[in-house]
Amino acid sequence: MKIFKSQRVQNMHIPSHIILVVWSFIVLFPIYIMIVNSFKTKFSIYDNPFGLPEKWNFKNYQYVFTNSDFMGYFMNSILVVIISLALTLALGAFAAYALANWKGKASNLVFFFIVAGMMLPIRIASIRLIQIVKTLGLLNTIWGLIPIYVAMGFPVSVFIITAFIRSVPGELTESAFIDGAGRLKIFFVIILPLLKPAMATVAIYNLVPFWNDLWFPLLFITDEKSKTLLLGVTRLFGQYQTDWSRVLAVLTLSALPVIILYLLMSSQFIKGLTAGAIKG
Amino acid sequence: MAQSAGPRRSRIFRGGSDINPSWHYWMVYLLPGLLIYIFFMAWPLVDSVRVSFYQTGEGIRRFVGFSNYITLFTDPILKERFWGAFRHTWLFFAIHMCVQNVLGIFFATILTNKTMRGVRAYQIILFLPVTLSILVTGYLWKLLLNPVWTGSVFESMGLGFLSQPYLGMENIALPVISLVSCWQWVGLPTMMFFAALQGISEEVIEAASLEGCSGWQMFRFIQLPLIMPIVGIIAILTFVNNFNAFDVVYAMEGPSGPPNYSTDIIGTFFYRLGIAGEHPVAIPNPGLGATLATVIFVMLTIFVVPTLIKTQREA
Structure with missing residues (x-):
């Protein structure tokens, strides 16, 4: 017993490691299965679902790229996400700049009105949103999605960036002011370069829900040419139902971009996506 | 200038x-x-309430007062669907609280240990599924849980009884779907709790351990009370997300919550009622959809506001 109580052994945290290794396995195993089986063939995936392929088969990927609308879906998603993110960031930063500098009772009211949007699930407004998008003539186009995503991302964007601008020391902007710089110039020359970390947090917080959204494309888009990646995946899933190796290739391809981004900048992702915790 | x-x-x-x-x-x-x-x-959310007082249909738009609400709660089929979806959403929520959030707080406590190695690697792995789309997760698990595919492996290990058509079993399908959703999201509460636990000052922990406080006691009487505001926020996020949940059931079962509506949750019911059309009519009823949306909105408010007040008072 004495040995087990020694500080050194205790500091190895063996039970903790066992628990975390088991959970890591539970997390990684399905992803491993998905990737590995996408390199098998229609029938060989049944022989040994958990093993590596005997012969690596790239035909599924080739097929998906050449014989389906996958690339079209992919480009639609990229376009929607990039435009929505750019607008969310730009409009959010401008609004935050105003709210951080505008002194007055109404300023606080407007701030709370916007920030309240972080708690509201926009999906329950879907019935009206369909009518609005239809009236604007944007049904069945990717352009109908963008204003909705911007509205979804705006509250968090304002919340995080306003807090950040308020923390910028006043002397910095005042001295520029004395030198005769206008508000707009101060924003672009002094504030904007300082905002980079806050902007990164906001971008990642919104990137994942924008990219992974199925709900609004499902409601607005039936035209093949305008479908986003995830909506396209639902179609391909049905279409390829008899060939699971091909289905798995589609799933792998649609998950891969975000996984790669995540692995490249995991700490920003974790910080950005848990930004919800600072909402209180 | x-x-x-x-x-x-x-x-x-x-x-x-x-x-x-x-x-x-x-x-x-x-x-x-x-x-x-x-x-x-903001406006579509508020205006949904107005639409709930109208009868909608082809070219018709007529003010009908509370008639939609009465229909939703008295029509024999709609009533059954609504309360079914309501019960299932609560079960979905309960499983997330018990599995996802309890595991989250548990993993976070382990990871907070100063002398532990490899914390960074564990964090990256734990958080990975959060970045996947729920739809992809749902489809992937749907295939994995299919006995036709993975059954042979379980049998060769002598565990053939484990391989069951879970998604086709009325009492089991919903818990299985909930667990898949927990698998995906557990990294989020983990990292939120982790950040909160890191925020507890070193001195508090040291003082407590000098007093002989350790393990469970430390967690229950020192750490947990100090992170209560985050516990509240996570409970609220979990609750709100439950009423938003749709994709996971859509991917694993379909929009009508089979078998026999046993996996029908508020999200899928809302989709059929107001947007896609409910069987057997198959014509969406925006008025009724808006009514359901208003009911959801009221339920969220009833839960969220007291929880916010209760957990954020000291913060």
Whole structure:
């Protein structure tokens, strides 16, 4: 017993490691299965679902790229996400700049009105949103999605960036002011370069829900040419139902971009996506 | 800059060179975003309530008072669907609280240990599924849980009894779907709790351990009370997300929550009722959909506001 109580052994945290290794396995195993089986063939995936392929088969990927609308879906998603993110960031930063500098009772009211949007699930407004998008003539186009995503991302964007601008020391902007710089110039020359970390947090917080959204494309888009990646995946899933190796290739391809981004900048992702915790 | 501006510069730029520009100066910065927010979020949310008092259909739009509410709660089929979806959403929520959030707080406590190695690697792995789309997760698990595919492996291990058509079993399908959703999201509460636990000052922990406080006691009486505001936030996020949940059931079962509506949750019911059309009519009823949306909104408020007040009081 004495040995087990020694500080050194205790500091190895063996039970903790066992628990975390088991959970890591539970997390990684399905992803491993998905990737590995996408390199098998229609029938060989049944022989040994958990093993590596005997012969690596790239035909599924080739097929998906050449014989389906996958690339079209992919480009639609990229376009929607990039435009929505750019607008969310730009409009959010401008609004935050105003709210951080505008002194007055109404300023606080407007701030709370916007920030309240972080708690509201926009999906329950879907019935009206369909009518609005239809009236604007944007049904069945990717352009109908963008204003909705911007509205979804705006509250968090304002919340995080306003807090950040308020923390910028006043002397910095005042001295520029004395030198005769206008508000707009101060924003672009002094504030904007300082905002980079806050902007990164906001971008990642919104990137994942924008990219992974199925709900609004499902409601607005039936035209093949305008479908986003995830909506396209639902179609391909049905279409390829008899060939699971091909289905798995589609799933792998649609998950891969975000996984790669995540692995490249995991700490920003974790910080950005848990930004919800600072909402209180 | 301001001096060289000359007469051609717009009012906006000149307003900006006052030390304290008036409110209408700031409107130029504020309005573009604010208008999109109002027009595509705030107004549609409020206006959904108005639509719930109207009868909608082909070309018809008639004020009908509370008639939609009465229909939703008295029509024999709708009533059954609504309370079914309501019960299932609560079960879905309970499983997330018990599995996802309890595991989250458990993993976070382990990871907070100062002398532990490999914390960073574990964090990255634990958080990975959060970045996947729920749809992809759902489809992947749907295939994995299919006995036709993975059954042979379980049998070769002598565990054939484990391989069951879970997604086709009325009492088991929903818990299985909930667990898949927990698998995906557990990284989020883990990292939120982790950040909160890191925020507890070193001295508090040291003082407590000098008093002989350790393990479970430390967690229960020192750490947990200090992270209560985050516990509240996570409970609220979990609750709100439950009423938003749709994709996971859509991917694993379909929009009508089979078998026999046993996996039908508020999200899928809302989709059929107001957007896609409910069997057997198959014509969406926006008025009834808006009614359900209003009911959801009221339920969220009833839960969220007291929880916020209760857990954020000291924060």
